[in-house]
Amino acid sequence: MTKSNxxxxxxxxxxxxxxxxxxxxxxxxxxxxRLGYAAKGVVYSTIxxxxxxxxxxxxxxLTDKQGSLRAIGAQPFGSVILIILAIGLxxxxxxxxxxxxxxxxxxxxxxxxxxxxxxxxxxxxxxxxLAYSAIRTVIxxxxxxxxxEQSMTASLLEKPFGATMVAIAGVLVIALGIYQxxxxxxxxxxxxxxxxxxxxxxxxxxxxxxxxxxxARAVVFGLIGYFLMVTAIQSDSSETKGxxxxxxxxxxxxYGQWLLGAVAIxxxxxxxxxxxxxxxxxxLGSHR
Numbered sequence: 001m002t003k004s005n006x007x008x009x010x011x012x013x014x015x016x017x018x019x020x021x022x023x024x025x026x027x028x029x030x031x032x033x034r035l036g037y038a039a040k041g042v043v044y045s046t047i048x049x050x051x052x053x054x055x056x057x058x059x060x061x062l063t064d065k066q067g068s069l070r071a072i073g074a075q076p077f078g079s080v081i082l083i084i085l086a087i088g089l090x091x092x093x094x095x096x097x098x099x100x101x102x103x104x105x106x107x108x109x110x111x112x113x114x115x116x117x118x119x120x121x122x123x124x125x126x127x128x129x130l131a132y133s134a135i136r137t138v139i140x141x142x143x144x145x146x147x148x149e150q151s152m153t154a155s156l157l158e159k160p161f162g163a164t165m166v167a168i169a170g171v172l173v174i175a176l177g178i179y180q181x182x183x184x185x186x187x188x189x190x191x192x193x194x195x196x197x198x199x200x201x202x203x204x205x206x207x208x209x210x211x212x213x214x215x216a217r218a219v220v221f222g223l224i225g226y227f228l229m230v231t232a233i234q235s236d237s238s239e240t241k242g243x244x245x246x247x248x249x250x251x252x253x254x255y256g257q258w259l260l261g262a263v264a265i266x267x268x269x270x271x272x273x274x275x276x277x278x279x280x281x282x283x284l285g286s287h288r
Contacts, residue, residue, distance in 0.1 A: 029098060030283045036092025039085045040127065041274030043068050048268025051247055055261035064243040065130055073137045082134045089131035096124025154237035163232045170228030177221030184214040194280045210273040216266020220246050
């Protein structure tokens with residue numbers, strides 16, 4: 001047996017072992033994944049609702065994921081809701097790690113599959129940190145989180161080739177936005193739906209709402225990436241914008257309230273898309 005054949009045989013054996021482990025763990029992992037998507041849906045729906053209220057002049061605030069947790073925590077029984085969200089977001093973190101290392105979606109090991117796994121890993125880290133933030137909010141240990149992005153870019157700009165790294169990050173975020181836009185246009189997200197469990201009316205509504213939500217998220221990614229590029233060019237960390245900053249910049253444009261309202265509705269729709277995934281997504285127990 002040649003060396004390349006030996007490597008392929010070992011890789012195939014490892015893949016089969018990982019798949020067997022995934023299938024054995026599928027009942028509880030399936031529940032964690034669904035709870036995770038639901039928790040993430042609550043976060044985005046809250047961001048969307050608050051932004052819609054701002055655009056309509058009914059109060060509210062332009063906030064990011066951290067801010068949405070603080071808004072939830074301020075409500076009656078907010079601490080209980082945050083604890084449930086923390087459990088759900090932890091479930092999403094675990095699901096992302098399983099997607100990264102066990103590949104239940106069968107993305108493969110080509111460059112596209114590797115990129116998707118890297119994306120799952122990064123998403124897991126982000127939402128694992130958000131679960132931690134939810135707990136900190138409950139115990140009142142969380143302070144202001146509004147300048148995290150600017151602090152990170154300020155630290156990067158102080159390092160050799162820091163501006164280049166910030167620019168590369170901007171390009172990657174814009175590329176991610178373009179990918180999301182293509183995903184919305186092609187409706188490629190539907191391949192993860194358990195269509196056999198959806199009526200034609202539910203499926204059609206899910207596709208329309210999901211397209212709106214994913215497109216809005218693509219717009220936000222594009223704006224965040226653009227401001228990262230501006231940060232790199234001007235070497236000024238104050239130009240860095242997170243989700244809340246990107247929404248605020250939209251509101252400053254001509255017809256800004258209308259633009260903000262449209263994107264806010266889109267972010268709420270993205271929350272509905274995540275609830276759809278919580279109910280209908282193919283997970284470990286759904287692959288045959």
